[in-house]
Amino acid sequence: MNKIFTIFYGGTGIYDKKDGFVYVEKKEDIHKWLSKIPEISLIANTEDFLIIEKERETKTKENLIKIINTIRLNENNYDGILIIHDTDSIPTLSNQLFWLIQNPQKPIIITGSNTIEQESDLMPDMSFKANLINSLQVINSNIKGVNIVYGNRVISAPKVHRCSLSDLNIFDSIDSKYLARIDFGLSIEKEAKKNIGETKYFYKMSDEYLFLETIPEIDILESLLSTNNPIKVLIFKSWPNKIMDREKLVKLFKLSQESKKLAILYSKMSFGKSFFHTILTISNISPECLCAKLSWILGQTKNEEKIKNLLCKNIQEEFLQ
């Protein structure tokens, strides 16, 4: 039976008609929580765990380092790592881990309970038990890397995208390609198991960037790109069906040159227009992955050229082919 290390980092709400919601907030909760899913003990050995519950929403950076340290310390002693987390922040956490633990030799699976607040009641996630069981089966199948299991999909972290508030599948892949599907057992894709190098752990990351859904008015741009502002990189989302104001683009370029801040135009799909030598454009990558990549790059270097090079380089096959 495979040995699995479990990290409880929110998203543990399991529903039972008798006891209502059962959460893991401290060590003592584990026994009751596990008793709600007795099948787990028949699939894997899940005796060892880490609980991050206190200040999990405020101390995200510290918690992230704690998770990386725990994985680094335990990776060789276990067949896989299971992280249970709030579904809302699964895309962010999975991408952060994807960049901070590069090429893990063991499966790191993230799943969670999608409990939704409706008026004053909490709506239980009836998929959670299945997701937990399926996560253990994915670990048993040794699909390496940081991946998400939810519904009938196993999704690679850089491709994950929230597509529904509440459903059998609340995540999809931005290119509709999945590492595996849960239908008649597990249907694993060929590329799911390939190993692309040595494991690297990183602890430095930086939040000196800002992701904006649009290019704001010029006065806001001036304030954002002023030298007093600690933000080093600004990402502006470019909408495929929206014509960009040329005046704003010129101003953006000038201000970024003056303040020596990096301005990036981002689009999920490729740009039809080239902004070469003026504004850096990034596309064919999920916004969560781009932010996590940028955070990782800014943790490694402050050199603008290096940042640009690393941003455009396909380091971990994060760009869609």
Add this chain to the structure above:
Amino acid sequence: MIKIIILLISLVSNIFIGIKILQKNKGINNRANTYFAFMCFVAGIWTILIICLLSTLNNNLSIILNKLIYSSTLLIIMCFFMFSIEFPYRVFKIKKALYYILILLTLIIFYIIFSPDFIIGHYTYNNNLYQIENNILNLIYGIYFIILFIISLLIFIRKYILAEGINKTILKSILLATIIPYILGIIFAWYFPHIGKHYLHWLGAVSALLMNLLIAHLIFKKD
């Protein structure tokens, strides 16, 4: 001729689904898939044996084929029983003693099938040669088969009740894909021969075609 064509389609579907399920096992040790694939292959052998039986008028060969047909259906239900335990995951531990009892009982049924008393006569109907089985021994065989089928079904129903989310959906599909073909199989391949209407036994193998269609839908549908 039409019977042979339908049986050949059923044979191809059995082999195809068996291979597809086995391919899913690449790199992972999924015992449920192995049992199901094996069940499909044995169902394929069963179909071949029925085709041979429909094509022969040699009594000695017909007796051997008939015994092999009963043996193959016994293997099919054994695989289905094991599959019900393993698919999609185990929900209870099974004591080894239970496996030994099951193997022993199955060996006894094999002994009954291959005993000279199992087939007591023959007759021809519509240019086909049919064997007449000993009613009591055939009843023992049938009861054993039906008991294994009901236990497997109860295991699946229990799993279905306990399951949630996508696993509940998958279990529902498996239940739908197996209940009707198995019931039809029991009716055509065992019950009708048991009451003397052997000429309908080939329809039992055709019911596997229905199961394969439903399983194929589960495997190949996109979400």
